[in-house]
Amino acid sequence: MCETGNQLAELVSKVEKHLGRIAKGNDTDGREYTSLSEMWATVGILEPSVALKAGATRKRVAELVNGAADETASVPAWYTQAYSYWEAEGNCPPTIDGVLGGFGHVSGTDIAGSRRFLEGRVKPLLPAMRLEKAADCGAGIGRVTKLLLLPIFASVDLLEPSPRLLAAAPSFMFGQEGHRAARMEAEVLLSEGGEEEKLREQAVVGMRGREEPYGKAEDADPRAGSLPTRQQQGMKAPPEARVRYLCLGMQDFQPASGVVYDVVWIQWCIGHLHDLDLVRFLVRIKAALRPETGAVIVKDNCCDASADFVVDTGDSSLTRSPAYLKALFEIAGYDLRVEERQQGFPAELFPVIMFCFTAKKEASQSGEGWGP
Known part of the structure; x- marks a missing residue:
């Protein structure tokens, strides 16, 4: 270390x-x-x-x-504790309410706000943005993929380090048939190698099922915004054929050669990365963004003016101030294009801010030199 x-x-x-x-x-x-x-x-x-x-x-x-840290540990306790927290059924049932920490009732407001942000703030800045491929980082059971990204983009890579939550995603998005098909394929992948090997190879779990692009009425309003969907543009493939499942954390994710993302969506998970791993991830993902029009969108809790950061010792996560988060993106070689606060959330929650970043054009500010 x-x-x-x-x-x-x-x-x-x-x-x-x-x-x-x-x-x-x-x-x-x-x-x-x-x-x-x-x-x-x-x-x-x-x-x-x-x-x-x-x-x-x-x-x-x-x-x-109280003494020196373990310099021989290959995976810091920061990550192993977070993994254990999210793998525990009691901490996070595989439901919308579970992944949102008991605030499942905000999901519809959240999705509508995200869609308006994409349509009303991001698209005018990047009018040539294509809607071919998105990545959903720390995706859990696929709530954002199902309700926001899949109705818009031709394909989505769903990135989630918890095998338990990943296994629950197909049934949440596509019903029990999708769940059974994906589970069978996941069992084959797990039998072919250990967890470490599976992570390195970025094992992909397929899925089959039925189409439910918006979920229940209370989860999202399909009339919220008019961003054109891939279906409206003539894309005929069923949704279950347009998603890949990657059992990885962001700190281990290396986009495959040739993969190009139009949007990398990071919601309520960026705080699980320590600063160096976050900058390294941003440098790696930048190489996979579509030139000129690709964007990284972060939607997360942010501290108010009373602190620069707050550590949650229960799940090993860090809530950063907007200035702290923007500093990390600046160092990694990104420009902030727009930010907006999510409206309509309960007052007891941290402020939730949406940010859109694009890669800097200047080679001298590319964020190089921060390791693998």
């Missing part, structure tokens, strides 16, 4: 330079953090020695970390 730690420390320095201050935050256990390096050391991503060099105080690192 030493090289990763040094790179993360360098990245932390760049982020705080963008912010113009030392970032401060807290976590759900009540801890207060006086810097990003202190926080990343506490959760085991940044070694204490590197954190000290990055500016964290010796006293605070000693208090919070």
Whole structure:
């Protein structure tokens, strides 16, 4: 982890330079953090020695970390804890209410807001945007794929690290027949190699089923916006033939050679990546965006002005401020094109912001040099 730690420390320095201050935050256990390096050391991503060099105080690192991190671990506890959380049925039943943490009633408002954002804000900025292929990152059971992306794009890659949630996606989107077909193919893939090999090879699970492009009436309103769909453009393939399932986290995802995305949609999952893995992912995915018109759209919780970040110790995720998130995209070589706050959500939730980013045109600002 030493090289990763040094790179993360360098990245932390760049982020705080963008912010113009030392970032401060807290976590759900009540801890207060006086810097990003202190926080990343506490959760085991940044070694204490590197954190000290990055500016964290010796006293605070000693208090919070209680000894050196395991430098031999191939997968940080940050990720294994998140994986265990989402794999547990009790934490996340494979339903809309489950994947939305008990706020399933906001799904219709969410989808309608996302569609209006695509139509009213993104499309005018990128009028030549094609609707050929989208990626749904951290897709869970495929809620966004089913209700938003599949009615619009010719094909969707559904990226989800939890095998349990991935296995539930076909029946959610296409009924029990789709569930049975996809499960049979998944069992074959799992029998051919271990989890690590499957991740490296980006195993694809097929599916068959029936078409339910919008779901129930309470989940989404198909009249929300007039963005032309692939069906309206004459695309005849049934929806079950237009989705690939990839059992991977974003930190492990490498787009296949020749794959071109028009939109990469990242909703309520970007906080599971630590800063360095997030920048690395953005650099990799940028190479697969359609030139000139491809976009990365992020929709996620954001901190208000009282903190730069909040760590959820239950599922190992980080809620960043808008400025913090935009700094990471800037460093990775992206331009912010538009942002908008989702309206109509309960007041007790974090503000939910939608961002549209496109790759910078200047080669000197391409985000190179951040590792694999």
